[in-house]
Amino acid sequence: MxxxxxxxxxxxARxxxxxxxxxxxxGSxxxxxxxxxxxxxxxxxTRCEEWLLGAKKRLDAARPSSGEEQ
Incomplete structure (x- = not known):
């Protein structure tokens, strides 16, 4: 199954x-x-792409934005 x-x-999925x-x-x-x-x-x-996009969003959220001082 x-x-x-x-x-x-x-x-x-990969x-x-x-x-x-x-x-x-x-050939089948x-x-x-x-x-x-x-x-x-x-x-x-499509499932792999969803995972990768989700991972990118998490990384982007974890990074300080370019407008913030470090």
């Missing part, structure tokens, strides 16, 4: 995305399987 993309950590890409590069036996892999890969890439 495939885990829901929304519940994956960044590392889990690792599965690497596997999906490798499988797509090898059917068009339907290729499409399913492509859709899963798109969802995984």
């Amino acid at each position: 495939t885990e829901a993309v929304e519940s994956l950590s960044f590392e889990q 690792d599965e995305l690497v596997r999906v890409v490798a499988e797509l590069e090898q 036996p059917t068009l339907e399987q290729s499409l399913a892999l492509w859709e899963r890969g798109e969802a995984l890439a």
Whole structure:
């Protein structure tokens, strides 16, 4: 059973995305399987991007703004 993309950590989503890409590069036996892999890969890439954007926001919030004196 495939885990829901929304519940994956960044590392889990990234690792599965690497596997999906490798499988797509090898070629799937059917068009339907290729499409399913492509859709899963798109969802995984979006999940990774969400994690990265969240991390960037946290880093930006932790940094003093450029207008503040240090």
